[in-house]
Amino acid sequence: MNAVELAGIKIDNVTLGEAAAQVEKFIESNHPHLIVTPNPEMIVACQHDRELKEIINKAALRVPDGVSLVVVSRLLGTPLKERVSGIDLLLRLAAVGAGLGWKIFLLGGAPGVAAEAGRNLQAQFPGLKVVGAEDGYQRDDSVVIKKILHAEPDILFCGLGAGKQERWLNHHLAELKVVGMGVGGSFDVISGRKKRAPTWTQALYIEWLYRLVTEPQRWQRQLALPKFLWLTLVRKP
């Protein structure tokens, strides 16, 4: 696996299939591994957040979660093969895991969301074992940790929001002895509470516009995209 560096953040040059195959190896190894999904917002945040930058750069797998990463990598002459979004990797792993009898645990989202996402995954991928689901607003981490330890999942999908989930996983993975992946708001989508941007917006590179129109309260977060372009194409190291 070779990596491309964008604004100091290492991104693995993998396709969705290659990423899933890599995760399969992590699970077979029986050792904790961290999977992260850097997007422009995370890359911009890492410029002022050394801890997050270190966590991402030393993660076992860092997939390019954003078409802008692919476009920029091409313009810089170090092309990434394709966009691999967190939710697509989650769904691919659920499909692979259904065949292999993997046990998964979902942590994150408002009360009830992870459980609902778990039920939908179970229905869509019979064979997959959803061994636990907990919301992401609990006060006592130790209770959650005990539940995960007891459930012994192969993969822990953690949707606490970018930054928080990577720190949480980095802090707890060794103790939990699992493969952990940060999945942002994926449970909101899988549970049916939020819609994904339609694929045509991705093809036209205007997914950001769709998000701006459907979730205008997030406009400030979208400033990350021009900042990311500036960091990678104008400022350069």
Ligand code: UDP
């Ligand atoms: N979340 C959570 N605990 C928190 C903060 C956020 O479980 O303390 C969840 C929130 O409910 C949502 C997800 O984290 O499901 C963040 O979603 P967003 O679309 O903002 O993802 P991001 O862009 O941060 O990856």
